[in-house]
Amino acid sequence: MKYAEVSSRFRRFFELPASPVAVKINSDKPHDELAPRRYCEMVRLSASHGDTFTFTVDDLSCASAELALGFEEPKYGEVYPRIKPADTTSVTLAPLEKADFEPDVVIVIGNPRKIMRMATTLGKIHGREVSSKFKGEFAVCGECTAIPVMENTVNLSLLCAGARMFGGYEKDEIAVGFPMQEFEVLAEGLTRDEITAALCGCLMDDLPSKVIDTILGLGFVKGTDHFTGRFGNEIVRFYTPKDTKGKITSVTLHVPVKFKDAEAAMSALDVAAEVFEDPMLFGQRDNWVDVALPVDLGESINRAVMRGEKFNSLMTKGIDVLLAHVGRFKRKSPSK
Amino acid sequence: MDLNLYKNLERNVEGVFINVHPIQRGGVLTPEARKALLEFGDGYSVCDYCFESRVDLVQKPPVRNLVHDIAEFLNMDDVRFTAGCRHAKWAAMHMACEPGDSVVVDSLAHYTSYLAAEANRLKVFEVPHSGYPEFRIEPEGYATKFEEVEKKTGSLPTMAVLTHVDYRYGNIADAAGVGKICKEYGVPFLLNTAYSSGIMPVDGKRLGVDFLCGSGHKSWAASAPIGILATTYEWSQQIFDKSSIRGEWSGRGFTKKEVALFGCAPVFGAPLITLMASFPAVVERVRHWDEEVENARYLARQLERIEGFHLMGVRPAEHTMMNFETLPLHEVAEEHKKRGYFLYHELKKRKIMGLHPGMSKNFKINTYGLSRKQVEYVARAFIDIAKENNIPVEEE
Numbered sequence: 001m002k003y004a005e006v007s008s009r010f011r012r013f014f015e016l017p018a019s020p021v022a023v024k025i026n027s028d029k030p031h032d033e034l035a036p037r038r039y040c041e042m043v044r045l046s047a048s049h050g051d052t053f054t055f056t057v058d059d060l061s062c063a064s065a066e067l068a069l070g071f072e073e074p075k076y077g078e079v080y081p082r083i084k085p086a087d088t089t090s091v092t093l094a095p096l097e098k099a100d101f102e103p104d105v106v107i108v109i110g111n112p113r114k115i116m117r118m119a120t121t122l123g124k125i126h127g128r129e130v131s132s133k134f135k136g137e138f139a140v141c142g143e144c145t146a147i148p149v150m151e152n153t154v155n156l157s158l159l160c161a162g163a164r165m166f167g168g169y170e171k172d173e174i175a176v177g178f179p180m181q182e183f184e185v186l187a188e189g190l191t192r193d194e195i196t197a198a199l200c201g202c203l204m205d206d207l208p209s210k211v212i213d214t215i216l217g218l219g220f221v222k223g224t225d226h227f228t229g230r231f232g233n234e235i236v237r238f239y240t241p242k243d244t245k246g247k248i249t250s251v252t253l254h255v256p257v258k259f260k261d262a263e264a265a266m267s268a269l270d271v272a273a274e275v276f277e278d279p280m281l282f283g284q285r286d287n288w289v290d291v292a293l294p295v296d297l298g299e300s301i302n303r304a305v306m307r308g309e310k311f312n313s314l315m316t317k318g319i320d321v322l323l324a325h326v327g328r329f330k331r332k333s334p335s336k
Numbered sequence: 337m338d339l340n341l342y343k344n345l346e347r348n349v350e351g352v353f354i355n356v357h358p359i360q361r362g363g364v365l366t367p368e369a370r371k372a373l374l375e376f377g378d379g380y381s382v383c384d385y386c387f388e389s390r391v392d393l394v395q396k397p398p399v400r401n402l403v404h405d406i407a408e409f410l411n412m413d414d415v416r417f418t419a420g421c422r423h424a425k426w427a428a429m430h431m432a433c434e435p436g437d438s439v440v441v442d443s444l445a446h447y448t449s450y451l452a453a454e455a456n457r458l459k460v461f462e463v464p465h466s467g468y469p470e471f472r473i474e475p476e477g478y479a480t481k482f483e484e485v486e487k488k489t490g491s492l493p494t495m496a497v498l499t500h501v502d503y504r505y506g507n508i509a510d511a512a513g514v515g516k517i518c519k520e521y522g523v524p525f526l527l528n529t530a531y532s533s534g535i536m537p538v539d540g541k542r543l544g545v546d547f548l549c550g551s552g553h554k555s556w557a558a559s560a561p562i563g564i565l566a567t568t569y570e571w572s573q574q575i576f577d578k579s580s581i582r583g584e585w586s587g588r589g590f591t592k593k594e595v596a597l598f599g600c601a602p603v604f605g606a607p608l609i610t611l612m613a614s615f616p617a618v619v620e621r622v623r624h625w626d627e628e629v630e631n632a633r634y635l636a637r638q639l640e641r642i643e644g645f646h647l648m649g650v651r652p653a654e655h656t657m658m659n660f661e662t663l664p665l666h667e668v669a670e671e672h673k674k675r676g677y678f679l680y681h682e683l684k685k686r687k688i689m690g691l692h693p694g695m696s697k698n699f700k701i702n703t704y705g706l707s708r709k710q711v712e713y714v715a716r717a718f719i720d721i722a723k724e725n726n727i728p729v730e731e732e
Contacts, residue, residue: 221666223697224504226468228663235644235663239468254468256646286651290469 006187007097013190014114018047019095020183022103023145025070025083027092029054039065040140040159040167042093043175047109048168052094062162068141081133081142083149105148106183107140109175115156118176118186122154125189132156139163144177152179207240207248207301214305218315231319234326238315240301248301253318255326256288259333265289268333275329280322291329293322349689354710357690358657359503361704362535362555365610369557372613373606382605389592390600391608392416402612409619410533412540412548412566416576416597417608421530422448424549424565427596428526429456429495431575432547437494440481440523442473442509444502449528453497461485461493470650471505473498475513482521495547496523500538501531504700505649506657508532515544524571530554531657533564534618535704536625546571552607557614562607621705631711632656632703638715643728645718648698656704662696664727669696679721686717 007020021043031054038061045051053059057071066072069091070083096106108118119130132155134143139160147155156176163169178186212222220227220238227238237254259265265284272282272289281292295318297304297311304311349355355364365373376382376397385396392403392415407415418424425448429439435457441449443462453460461484463477478496485493498514501507511527518525526547532538533548534555540548548566552558567575579590579599593599601608632653639645644664647653665679672678680693691699703711722729 221663221697223661225471228661228697230663230667235646237468237661241467242464244464252468256469258640262652285470288646288651 003099004097006184007095009190010096010108010187014108014110014117016108016110016114018109019050019097021046021107021109022094022096022099022101022180023105023107024092024099024101025088025104025145025149027054027090027101029090029092031056031059031090034059036061038062038162038166039069039091039145040163040169043107043140043144044109044163044168046093046095047107050095050098052092052098054090054092056090057088062141064138064162065141068138068146070146079138081138081146081150083146103180103183105145106178106180107144107175108178109169109173111172112174115174115176119156121189122182122186125185130154130156134158136160140167140175144175148177148179148182152181154178154182211240211301211305214311218312218319231323234323236319236322248297249299250294250296251301251315251318253293253295253315253322254290255322256285256290257326257330257333259287259289262287268329271332272329275325275332280325289329291322291326293318293325353687353689354706354714355690356688356701356703356706356714358700358702359554360690361656361702361706362531362557363551363553363560364557364705365559366557366614366617368613368617369559369610372609373559376609377606379603380605382609390594391605392600397609397612399608399612402615405615406564407566409615410538410540410548410550410564410566411542412545413569414572414576415564415566416594417552417601417604417611418549418563418565418597419601419604420561420563421528421549421551421554422446422452422563424547424563425449425497425526425528426452426455427565428547428549428567428575429453429458431577431596432524432571433458433494438485438489438491439495439497440478440485440493441497442477442499442502444471444473444504444507445497445499446503446528446530449497449499458494459489469646469648470507471502471648472507472650473502473509475510475517478514478517479521482517482523492521492523494524495526497526497528500527500529500533501655501657503531503657505659506531506653506655506700507650508654511543511545518546519544531655535622535628535656537622540566540568547575552611556611556618558611559607562604562611628656628704629653631706631708632658634708635701635703635711635715636660638712639718641730641732642719642722643730657700657702659698659700661698664722665696665725668725668727682721682724683717686720688714688717 010020034055036059042053057066060066067074067079068082070086070088073086092101122130134157136158137160139157140163143155143157158174159169215227215238220229229236234255239252240248241252242248259268265287268289269284276282279294283290382391382394382397386394391399393400403415407413418427429452433456438459438461439453440461443465450460461481463473463481466472482492496518498509498511500509500511515525524546525544527545528549529538530551533550546568550564552562553560576594579593579595582589590599636647636653636658639660646661648659648661669676669678674681676694676696679696680691683691719729
């Protein structure tokens with residue numbers, strides 16, 4: 001059951017009540033003894049009830065599916081979409097978790113919100129839009145099966161009247177067909193945080209990834225609430241304070257300087273007052289003197305990091321200024 | 337199914353490892369609680385002599401006494417047991433607020449404070465903290481936020497929530513200061529004491545608290561899940577309001593059952609009995625809080641001998657749960673074949689457990705209830721690990 005895990009992960013992630021359905025064209029399996037049914041109905045039963053089917057054209061009760069699945073060549077004019085040449089002998093369907101064959105196509109039934117999330121995720125993986133061709137005819141058989149097989153593309157379907165009337169599809173359901181390889185790419189993408197953490201760009205953290213990446217690029221690593229980085233012999237802390245409205249328009253760079261005890265730290269405050277000029281801040285915390293340099297960005301940090309070199313140069317200069325002052329403070333504080 | 341997985345379950349921690357887990361120290365069971373847990377481990381085991389249809393009224397074992405004694409211990413008026421501190425917060429909000437109301441919380445609040453508000457469909461407004469390195473919550477922030485909420489929504493918030501000891505830095509917030517402001521504004525005050533009551537003295541009335549929520553398994557030497565919801569008589573009828581529902585066909589009613597607590601919580605029998613069995617030890621141990629803090633400060637002093645180790649939060653440490661930033665460990669981890677897990681493995685080799693596996697940039701550690709000798713051992717272990725990995729260590 002190599003697909004059991006992938007099906008479960010996919011269903012859980014996209015909150016799907018039904019299973020993705022694996023479809024194999026040209027199955028050489030002996031076909032089941034079935035009462036004639038529609039293809040779309042069998043897909044629905046496979047998704048919802050876990051049924052498996054191997055059927056031939058004799059088991060089909062829908063002429064559209066006969067053409068779309070490549071059992072028959074059209075007699076009058078061309079039909080689109082369809083599998084061609086029409087040399088299909090049988091088709092096997094199974095819920096993906098039960099598939100013991102390599103599927104050609106995986107069909108997923110869901111509501112528009114859930115399928116929207118699939119499209120967003122796929123778009124993030126490929127870095128482009130998902131294109132689809134549909135007109136509400138030959139839906140499950142053509143739009144969700146034949147197009148993925150013939151054109152090797154993911155295809156959305158709003159379903160067709162037959163599927164809705166006879167196939168058991170709910171009013172709020174639509175379907176999408178994936179070539180197997182594309183389905184695997186999508187399922188694999190669900191394990192990647194950078195793909196799934198913010199599906200449509202909504203912020204899942206208090207700092208956008210661009211800001212984080214820029215700060216990391218300066219030589220810091222991210223902690224829980226702040227960043228730390230080693231610059232020469234000093235460890236500098238990079239903090240992003242928020243104003244009362246929750247906006248970040250400045251950053252603070254910190255170096256805590258350790259003294260042997262609280263008394264020594266207190267006696268160093270006079271030196272600190274002399275060394276640390278405005279806008280630098282300092283304060284005693286037990287046996288440490290915290291030194292901080294606020295850097296005003298004049299705009300939100302999201303915009304500031306877009307300035308690239310300008311932002312980096314501002315920060316690098318800030319770090320240099322801070323370290324130069326801290327160096328002087330340490331030299332002038334004999335009791336350290 | 338491999339049912340063998342569930343056989344012979346063992347933890348192999350007690351007596352083998354020194355556990356410094358940030359959230360486990362205050363919940364370590366007393367020997368009395370372990371014994372009682374075995375005795376009352378069955379489902380509904382505290383209900384042998386239930387005559388009143390509610391677990392808090394059971395007299396044998398003496399739950400009814402415990403309710404009164406815990407209320408007295410916390411200097412509150414009335415107490416109930418909940419599924420945990422989070423359930424206590426949810427219950428207080430549920431009974432004191434209406435959907436759409438506003439609550440003000442400190443910005444270091446535990447996530448369950450936010451979720452309790454969310455589950456009750458309340459709007460959350462946050463009191464900012466002071467940022468790096470102290471992350472301090474100033475009581476005046478509540479007054480500012482109350483006025484902001486009134487300006488935005490047209491009315492004062494329905495509740496103020498303060499995390500007495502925050503789970504991130506172990507700072508002790510000025511609860512009395514917030515309580516005073518809440519009284520001035522007439523805003524009911526909920527204090528989350530998940531990391532304070534049960535390990536350090538907490539006096540609800542002196543702090544001006546209306547609702548006090550505690551965690552048995554975090555700080556009262558009890559098994560999970562058990563929480564405490566204490567309130568004053570001003571609120572107890574509303575918070576512990578009884579059921580008034582009737583079956584429309586059967587006419588059945590449950591007028592003794594308290595709505596927000598799902599009537600009765602006999603399913604908490606086993607953890608409740610551990611809370612009870614540990615209670616005498618808890619009453620005693622809070623008297624020694626100063627010694628506990630001194631142990632924590634000792635560890636902080638020792639760890640800060642290691643280059644780049646720096647205690648975040650208010651200094652000196654106010655609580656036994658502390659958060660250290662440790663960039664040099666991260667630098668070692670970058671080169672180490674076990675990556676960030678090297679620290680976890682090095683500590684495990686030395687029979688120390690409880691640091692979050694994979695963490696190396698910073699970690700939280702809790703010394704509560706460890707002997708001075710154990711704390712010294714932990715300090716030595718970190719110093720040895722630092723030295724072995726060429727991280728400079730100051731001489732004493």
